[in-house]
Amino acid sequence: MARSAKGGTGNRVTITRALSKLGYCSRTQAERLLAEGRISVAGKPVTDFDTWVDIRSDRIEVDGRAVAAEEKVYVMLNKPRGLVTTRDDPEGRETVFSRLEGTGFGFLSPVGRLDKASEGLLLFTNDTVFAQRLLDPATHVPKVYHVQVGGHLDDRQARQLETGVLVEGETWRAASVRVIRQGEKNTWLKVTLEEGRNRQIRRMLEAIGVECLRLVRVAIGEIELGDLPKGDVRRLTTDEIAILRKATGF
Structure with missing residues (x-):
């Protein structure tokens, strides 16, 4: 059941965070869906941004269709110089997400950032826990x-x-x-x-x-950019994912 009170286990998060963790959309996009009245929990429409849900047990729907956890996806991009690491840029500059269009990977978020002038290895995933562990300075990756x-x-x-x-x-x-x-x-x-x-x-x-x-x-960590052409993306191998998981203790 959805609640407005905070607390509980790591499975309980706000409704916008839930849609992000499930790999459905970004929290900003979820806020728009919420404002438009397109989200329901346990069959009841919700519009309160402070609504908390259990992503393991609560049935969350968007436009009447259940939202389930997406397959975990991990990819790397050889970022070219000149792209900004953001989903939408108010200045209209090309973003790293232009290189994910047509890949069929679904909703992904970058793991950290590279500034506009920087190049090279940039990871993307819909596994938010994995991303947080990889970015945590305490893991020393x-x-x-x-x-x-x-x-x-x-x-x-x-x-x-x-x-x-x-x-x-x-x-x-x-x-x-x-x-x-x-x-x-x-x-x-x-x-x-x-x-x-x-x-x-x-x-x-x-x-x-x-x-x-x-x-x-x-x-x-031990994951190298290698000979991936500039601007191209590829999935991480099973071995590469395992190496990063081991490095983060995840």
Whole structure:
């Protein structure tokens, strides 16, 4: 039975959160459905945003059709530069979801973000618990980036990124930094993070006076981008899903 009181087990969530957890739609889309009177619980229409349901036992319907948990889907995208990691962009910019159109994967959400100027490995899933575990800093799942910077980065600067850089009054660190190769005008670095701060690498480099020219995420844990063409998506293999689950203790 739907209730408006909070509490209970992890299966009890708000109606909008329930539709998201079940992989039916985003919470924003669920709010629209609710406002339009298209959702019912146990055969009774609901319009209260504070309605709580048990996703395991309550019958939730949209337009008279029962909503069941979707098959869990896990995919990776090789994100091109210039796409924003959002479902709808008020500025009309192309989003990462344009690369999922026509795939038949259903409703998916990105696991974390890559900013517009960044490229590389971006995961999507409808498994919200899995996504939360993967993003939790306590699980220490490393993210690996190849970063091109202007000029030559010396050993002192590389060590500084590891020991700590002051950004807006806080000390931010990279788990490891090493030089991959150097040219006459730029340097490629391999940077590993175990945190998930907004634009962390770019802001750390800026703090030590180094220009970030290009940033490509190449791995999350043991899952590598590999030779997936830019802009393409593919399902994670059963082994890859198991590796990430083991890494998160899920």
